[in-house]
Amino acid sequence: MAAVFDLHFHPLAKRFLHEFDDEKRQNGAYADPLRIPLIGQVADAAVGFILETQASIAQAVKGEYRLGVAAIVSTEYVFASRKGVLKLLEYELFERDLFAPLDNRLFDFINESQGSYHQLFAKELQFYKWAAGLLPLTKPETIIINLVNRKAAGGARFEAGKLNLLLAVEGGHNFCELRINEAMAIPHPARLIRKYREDKSVDFLYLTLTHLSHVQEQCLCSHAFGFKLVKDIPEARPQADGLTDLGKQVINACINTNTNQAPILIDIKHMSLQGRRDFYAYRKTLLHDPPADFTPPSLNEKPLWPIVATHMGVTGYDSRDLGNFIKEYGVEEGNEHSIRVKLSRQMAGVLPVGLGFSQVFFNPATINLCNDDITEIALSDGLIGISLDARILGFDIIIQRRYTVVDYFSKGDFARFFPELAQRLNYLEPEPDEADHADEPVFLSAHEGRFQGLAGRITRETYLFCLNVLHIVAVINRLPLAERHNRDGWDFVCLGTDYDGLIDSIKAARTAESLPAFKKELVHYLTKAEKAYRETFTGTPSLLTENVEVVLDKLFYTNGENFIKRWWGMV
Template sequence: MPFFDFHCHPGLKPQFSDPAKKPSPWDFINAKLALSRDINLSINKLFNETLNSQSNLTQLLQNQVKLIGVILHAPEQKIGQGLSEKKIVNKGSVNLIDKTQLAVLASGVHSFELITEELRWLQEAVPEVAGAKFKIVSKSTDFDEADNNTVFGAIIVEGLHCFFNDPNALDAKEKFLANFSSFTDAHTVVAINVCHMQQNPFCNHAHGIQFINPAYFYPTRTGITQWGREVIQLMIDKKILADIKHMSLKTRWELYSWFKDENDDTKFSQPIICTHAGTTGLSIKDRAKFLLKQPVDKGLVYEVAYVKPKSKHAGDCYHNCSSINLYDEDIANIFLSGGIIGLSFDQRILGFADENVLLNVTVPHDVEYISHMEADFFLGPNPTVLPVWPDDTDVWASEDFEDLDPSLYVKMHRKFLLNNIVHILWVASQHASIDLQKAVKQICMGTDFDGLINAIDCCKTADGLEQLKQDMKNELPPLFNANGLAAININQFLDDFFYNNGKNFILGRIKLMRG
């Protein structure tokens, strides 16, 4: 059975290595510790899991992942800076990470150089598997479904910052526009994330990184800037889609308003996509309902901690209701626009509590930061006096996993993934203007493998895809039946979710763009 992945990073990790010795995107890259016999160093479990989350091109080929949204991404300045401050990295103890290269990343002036080099390396790296190839799909006829020796990639750029040289230079805007134009003229770019983890001049982002100093990644602005509107218009003119992942809620709302027909809010001028999503399980009106404590004023931002609300669809499942995830209205807008949702395989995004948190947890929770400039929109006029969730009913309480056996994580993580799928389709089924049988064609897999994630234990790499599909075949029917989704054909849905939906959407967009 072939597979499709909407959001895959086979070329990211080599960017952290010594350029003269960087590993191939075809190879498994193990972030081992370089220890002498007499030295013992500890490494945070989540940090280690993150460094080793991976699907390389060999794994993709061997597991019939025929087509991917191949993500080009320049690690942001603050990521380079934050990693450099990790003691274990600073000592040179992680073999994957080169201190000199981190300094290059931390300078923040090489983003466009990094993505062009990443694309070149993906295309020129020599596989050890005889006859294996990686090929960029520039026009729809470049994709050959019968070719079992090739991994095909459609370009998605994660973050408009990737088109900068020095963002603080006097001619930064001119260089940015020249880079954007030259790259998108030369290559078929299906989609771009307007923002990523770090503040940028185009729009405000949602907080979304956990293992580096959070202050480096505070979202401090509001909505879409004038320059952001100009660049998004350039994207529209070139039929490049806006990927809403990483946008703040207010930013997303402004984008929806822009793309909607002013006389009919069920009609959109452009499809909206989210390539690697999780769900809050909530309507937007409930965005501040599940507070662990009252928001804390940190200066430019409010720190907001949420308890984890219980799923209405699956027992013992919970949601991450941070605003980086999709609210029910986000889901509806994507479906109505003719867009598509890719499901992330990041266990935190899907609602599971990070494993390093579980070790000494009091109450499972998620933390994010809301810009002062968006606080009134998100939290109302008095953020620091909002009521907190009163007790441990309908949320994940500490006693719920006091005796939880880590050997159960594989099954639990799979259930959390299914819960997100069911919730997305349930939202579609409840909307008067959304056809459920159409919506089942608008959801796919977007793992974020080889990104900065802690992948679900049931599928840490592409090696787990076939087993995951088989397990889902057994576990989805009762969930569909219990949530008003019994009309969905399970076998067809799984074939579509894992392959057909994403493939058809990507190739359809490329045909529209370049033929």
């Protein structure tokens, strides 16, 4: 099967950033990739091709997408501020963009507190409705998109020949109606979420509770540190203590089916490790001892609340073993609300090629899934999307090989995990700049194929993708069959590319158009990767009990479609 399902991507995001005016944005070019100026292409190569359009509507169609989840996310202050990476890319010369075709009015709106994150969210939501031909006055000449909606007449329907999209919300800040950076009033995101749930014109599969920064005007949960292209902005580091009371109100508003049968699932991506633990505990309370005004979601008249993790990699360890991976911890001057932690890396496997660089490692940062997270998702009958961001998967440059990774915890989260260590905090020197998004040294990039056996970037990234998937399957298959809903570990994984989410996508699947070829390439990698995984994690039983093509069909499409059919009743 050549079809593709994607649990998390941003097909209209680059077009939205390009034009702030709603009416001007609604034109025939909406489906096409954006062209980047020449100097912008040079800058983009230096930071990891994050500006290059990876998944426009046209690219997704060429990449054989049949079904996917389009995530809407409002640009946060940390990216738009004068210290944020996007702000650095908005410069113009003679009224022409030097680096990237981004509309400066968006940055002005954010930096000057002209409105709220929810206003930006509503503008992008309207763009999706227009593209799907749902607005009464204006429509595209050719309608390529079908927005799947449980609340529409006839229910959630799949349309052949179109790009079938479900919508999702990345970050609870999208439901904040307070002016950006003005925290004087009391936010009411739960009230707004209930309003959206009653709106029959729109439907959301999931809400990613937090994103990549501490939003002072509406804090729902501490976030996992995950974006290194902003410097000296404290809000980029986590500051809250796990899941807040306001976050619990939002979860309740999303999930309660007491008066509404269209719940919004919670995506645990971007939640801090402590935030995830708090969420699991709160979820269990709502499922097994709910308050009188709360009815948990159900399937076939049985309570069921799937957990989704939409664009992930794995740490390779159980969170209870986190202390064994800490090599350094302390406080940075200017970031006193956060604890900097240096983590060692769990080996993912030894590749059959390498010339001395055959070992590859998972990314141990807590933005990734720990083994106990994977278990919670399987027990819930949930779904895990695998990111195609090279850094999330654990890729590291050969010459600058680092065996540790810097992570950050809020002080509250760190104290709850490590009460004794929290009593012995020292100040640390500022972490030196890392070339986190630099490409391979030119010599190796250009000539790696000339050296017999050298594991170049494409090879290492592709193996790491396989090893991340295999680790999830292995962890799930340790569970008794009944606890994993009588399904194999391969039934819980899918793609969650995060294309156009400012990622450095792996070279073998740089854009959505690459995915059919990438799938064919994986046929040659997966068996070797499984052998390498089992040699590293001794005692692991065979993980490829089915034909490789069968498990790849599950990974690339059928698991996602089955989940949507099961959860949304899509026909």
